[in-house]
Amino acid sequence: MNGNPITILLVEDDPAHAEIVQRNLENARVANQLNWVADGQEALDYLHRIGKYHDPASSPTPGLILLDLRLPKIDGMEVLGAIKSDTKLSLIPVVIMTTSAAETDIARAYENRANSYVVKPLDLGKFAALLDVIGYYWLVWNKCPQ
């Protein structure tokens, strides 16, 4: 198991959902740093270290991005496109985590090279279990080029 904690960037406009993710990761067996941004523009600013995200210490490059699709200012799909077309960012695994189970969204997400697509479940247990699985899979088992 990797000794260094991996930073997770959560892009989520709903503060409640962000809270859920945060609580679940806190409870998770893997301790990681979670950084939350509320809209697409902020996400890109973070990734490009613009404005208040200029400091790499406080805003490290994430090892996983959890991305919602319905986002203010810049839509999640556009954020995904921007990440995957940027050679510096394109290798970061992006997991789309949204309430939409629409086929068009799933298809477009994979066309934009999303690494995974999950629909937020309504049950607490299931949402927690999902976040658990995501954490384990992407943070423990999955290997990415360094």
Next chain:
Amino acid sequence: MKHYQSIHLRWWLPIIILAAFTVMMAVSSAWRYEYQTAKLEQQTNDLLKSRMTNLQHRIEALLRLNQNELVAEEIADFGTNLDVNTLALVDEQGRVVYATQRVWVGKTIADTMPEFDMQRFADAQRDRRFVLNFDAQRDRIIVYQPLSLATRPGEIRPNRVGMLLLDHSLISAKAEIRHELWVQAISNLAVSAITMILLMLILQRWLSRPLNYLREAVKRISQGNFKTEIAISGSGELAELGAAVNKMQADLANARSQSLSSIQMLRARERELKKITDALPGPISRVDETGRYIFVSAAYQRWFGLRPEEVIGKSPRDMLGAELHALLEPHLKLAHAGEQSTFEVTIANPAGGMRDAMVTVLPDFDSEGMVCGYYTICVDITERKRAEERFRCAVEAAPNAMIMVDAHSIITLANARTSTMFGYTQDELIGQPINLLIPRSYHTAHSAHTREFFNHATGRPMGLGRDLHGQHKDGHEIPVEVGLNPLQTNEGRFVIASVLDITERKLAMEKMQEKNAELERYAHMVSHDLKSPLVTIKTFLGYLKEDMAKGDQVRIEKDMDFMAKAADKMGQLLDELLEMSRIGRIVSMPVHITWRDAVQEALNINAGTIAQRGVAVTVDGADISLFGERPRLVQIWQNLIDNAVKFLGDQPAPQIRIGVEQGERSTVFYVCDNGIGVDTRYHDKIFGMFEKLDVKVPGSGLGLALVKRIVQLYRGEISITSQGVGHGACFRFTLPEALKNGKTGESP
């Protein structure tokens, strides 16, 4: 043709033969007479020479013996058996010594016998030569026989030469010959005449009678009686002729029966033809080379009100009138040149009204191939013309552009709609290639498609799966839909293209696609945005249970706060969605309201937040009457003011300016603020449903979407102008439908 003469053989043949025989007989008799007289003369000549020489010797002997009496006897006897006219002995001086006529003794020759020529006498005496000659008629022979006379009785002196003179007649001998010949000729003629009579009888019996019989028979045959059997027996030429006539008669009878049946057939055909031509709806007439009708069918009466018997023998000009005939004239010239031609004409109907006809003028040729008149055949094409007119009217009245092109892609017909669609007049289109109406870039492909369509012509829409474009006279392209139909006519194959301008439809389609996308977005957002608070509530409900079990009071409050916010959000969302779904449906009666009233009402609704934030609101512009659903119109300003208040940011002196600008072409309302403004990148996005630029600002993200929907309902447009973040924002919109109806007072 060689001309032969005929005579009655039974008469003329015997007569000619008899005449010929008579002539031959005469010639023959003459020749025999000549021959026999010549022979007689020769015989007499020889006899006389011999007898005279003999007499000379005897007389000389008697003289020498001086037997003078015996001399006289000798001379007298000499004449026996001879036809002697005169026999005389003359002395050397020409005096008669002895003569058959005793009275002449002592006289001279000249006195007694003038028939004796003294010169010949002298010659014969001198030459002592026997001389014999004929008189001119050759009826007498005169002989001079010199002899020696005795000087005295008993003495003959040699130098005394006397002469025996003989005048011998041939008349009786010749007469006898003639008599004989006459008898012979007459007997021959008699025999000939009898023979000829017999010949006549024979000719009468075996030639004339059969010939007469034949003549009578042929006469009867010539009168048409072919049942005259000719019975001539034997094997002669007439029998053969009879047999030949019998055969000829049989052939003629046969030929006549054949020709009779042919004539009957012809008459039957003529009746059939008349039936057919009379049954034809259009008249048929035949005019001979003199320009007179020789036949007209029954329809002539129906068409021109003239019975066939009134027409036959008259000229077309007299019957049809000068005007109609003038139309016919050029075609008659063609017919006289041996050419067929057709033309269309409108003819007045005797019952009133007009009739359209197609007239074919057909030259008629005689057996030598010369034009000997013409036929005219008329066909009533009134119905066809009406159908054509109906077709033309239908095409003209069609809502689509209707274009007919021939096999060479030349426009032969275009209706009024084509003119309005493409900007050309109908005259400008007819005769032009169809490429005139097609953008240049499609010309090559279209020509190939046209050829292909003419080869496999079936009705079908054109350009399946492709966008078709026509080209207007001014050059702009028109999106079109084209239906093609082949049309086979007498003049060849055509294609009718029905062209529909689908500009409007395309626009509507684009609009619909936009709506569909919006609907999709809507469905998508509803599912996402409604589900999202639900997920929150359910999840925090789980946390709440855990936290209550743990007794963690701080977390319990936090959990409940998240759940309450999610429930509020959901309630607001549902309200706004309901509102959104109502737009387009009349929920309240349209009324007249001035825009200032609407603004005032909106300000009243938002009065709380405005006062809380300390916003200075100004309202400018003339009061304008609007007509529409009051709550909707108010909601426009309400939402815009609400939006402005929400995004005032940290502005220390917040302002909202509300007003109207009346231009020549449109009336524009505006709501401006001096708040945080909107990044130009998001100007389109902000009118989308559930679009929120700032998650921290309360709201569902439906407020501006609602405004846009209401503005569109009144056929208006809305836009935002903002110099960017920190420079405020200005929303401008139009409401033409509400203004129009506001002025006229009509319901939208």
